[in-house]
Amino acid sequence: MNAAETTHPGRLAPALESWRFEPFFGYAVGKMQSETSDYLVIGAGVAGLALAGDLRKTGAKVICVDKGRVVGGRCATRTLATGSLCDYGTQYFTAKSDRLTRWAQAWINEPDSTLRIWNRGYPTWERGEIKEREPGHPRYAPTTGMQSIAERLAQGTDVRVSTTITALAKDGDKWVATGHAHPGETPVSFTAKNLCLTLPAEQLLRLAGTFLSDSWRSQIESVTYDPAWTVIAVLENDIPFDHTAIEFKNHPVLGWLSRDHTKRDFRHPEPVIVAHGSGAWSRVHIEDWKDSVQAAILAAVEGLGGQRLAVREAHTHRWRYAAPTQTTGEPFLSDKAQGLHICGDGCGGIRLENAIATGWLLAEGIKG
Numbered sequence: 343m344n345a346a347e348t349t350h351p352g353r354l355a356p357a358l359e360s361w362r363f364e365p366f367f368g369y370a371v372g373k374m375q376s377e378t379s380d381y382l383v384i385g386a387g388v389a390g391l392a393l394a395g396d397l398r399k400t401g402a403k404v405i406c407v408d409k410g411r412v413v414g415g416r417c418a419t420r421t422l423a424t425g426s427l428c429d430y431g432t433q434y435f436t437a438k439s440d441r442l443t444r445w446a447q448a449w450i451n452e453p454d455s456t457l458r459i460w461n462r463g464y465p466t467w468e469r470g471e472i473k474e475r476e477p478g479h480p481r482y483a484p485t486t487g488m489q490s491i492a493e494r495l496a497q498g499t500d501v502r503v504s505t506t507i508t509a510l511a512k513d514g515d516k517w518v519a520t521g522h523a524h525p526g527e528t529p530v531s532f533t534a535k536n537l538c539l540t541l542p543a544e545q546l547l548r549l550a551g552t553f554l555s556d557s558w559r560s561q562i563e564s565v566t567y568d569p570a571w572t573v574i575a576v577l578e579n580d581i582p583f584d585h586t587a588i589e590f591k592n593h594p595v596l597g598w599l600s601r602d603h604t605k606r607d608f609r610h611p612e613p614v615i616v617a618h619g620s621g622a623w624s625r626v627h628i629e630d631w632k633d634s635v636q637a638a639i640l641a642a643v644e645g646l647g648g649q650r651l652a653v654r655e656a657h658t659h660r661w662r663y664a665a666p667t668q669t670t671g672e673p674f675l676s677d678k679a680q681g682l683h684i685c686g687d688g689c690g691g692i693r694l695e696n697a698i699a700t701g702w703l704l705a706e707g708i709k710g
């Protein structure tokens with residue numbers, strides 16, 4: 343058994359066969375692991391996975407790394423104490439492009455498919471009133487949680503989770519990315535002719551800023567995001583709304599509220615809500631303690647229906663970069679001579695489907 347399997351049983355990440363962990367004062371200390379590939383994709387969010395999957399299909403050797411314990415980035419699902427699942431990042435996805443529509447349809451048509459049309463739109467809350475909207479295009483969500491979208495995109499790709507890249511260097515025409523893997527802060531080094539960066543803009547600038555041309559740097563510097571504080575709450579009783587979700591306009595605290603259990607099947611009937619603070623509120627409170635954020639968001643939810651929430655379990659998560667409000671203006675950046683490529687929602691814009699599209703489009707751009 344290899345290191346990744348030891349840490350994450352059943353994870354799809356093909357592990358580093360040659361990793362060895364040696365006991366050291368009770369901790370696992372690994373030897374430096376060096377690997378070479380044609381492409382190194384940093385970030386196994388949906389953009390990085392879409393890109394890596396298509397590059398792999400050309401026969402190239404592709405390695406995708408992510409600092410998270412699982413793939414998906416902002417496409418994130420949590421297992422609650424009772425075993426219920428809850429999406430605390432992306433809530434659903436839309437599919438307007440032909441390719442993503444076909445991809446979603448193929449999944450839905452599978453026997454025992456886990457992908458469902460969750461709703462065809464949701465009402466908005468404005469000035470104390472909930473306004474219904476005409477049903478529109480499908481909003482998809484898997485019963486197994488949004489993270490399973492990332493797992494599906496990752497199938498067949500060599501993904502190394504729990505691997506953080508902290509430095510980049512150039513060695514001739516090759517990129518060398520170094521960092522560490524968990525457990526044990528094991529040093530890692532990846533060498534590749536092509537480096538693909540799929541991180542939110544600020545993280546990308548910190549890691550790779552010195553390697554960017556002036557024009558690329560100013561494009562990436564222009565990318566801005568709204569943050570989001572998210573609260574998950576498992577309730578004794580459901581909230582008094584029939585809707586699967588509500589989007590808030592100009593609410594002093596809230597940006598979004600969903601009854602997450604309406605995405606699940608009968609095995610997980612307990613009421614679970616997910617509430618996001620609005621971008622404006624989350625920005626003001628971004629450095630606040632989780633406890634006070636949780637109290638403020640839950641009080642705002644109680645204020646909607648005038649009903650006290652009986653909370654059995656609650657969690658709070660801070661997303662510093664939730665949704666882009668300004669993008670680079672191009673679906674990807676690619677310099678084949680330098681072997682440097684960039685995609686992700688900072689290029690494509692708000693919505694999961696745009697992030698996926700940037701990965702697929704960049705792969706086409708690299709091949710073409």
Ligand SMILES: Cc1cc2nc3c(=O)[nH]c(=O)nc-3n(C[C@H](O)[C@H](O)[C@H](O)COP(=O)(O)OP(=O)(O)OC[C@H]3O[C@@H](n4cnc5c(N)ncnc54)[C@H](O)[C@@H]3O)c2cc1C
Binds near residue numbers: 408409541618
């Ligand atoms: C609260 C919230 C709600 C949302 N709701 C919706 C919605 O309902 N519908 C919708 O369409 N979209 C929604 N979105 C937006 C959607 O989630 C994103 O657009 C999309 O997931 C972005 O994917 P990505 O691959 O570009 O970036 P990410 O998912 O951020 O992937 C980047 C990855 O890079 C990794 N990484 C960063 N630094 C390093 C490093 N140094 N070394 C290794 N790995 C690193 C990160 O761990 C991460 O996994 C929401 C987002 C949030 C946060």
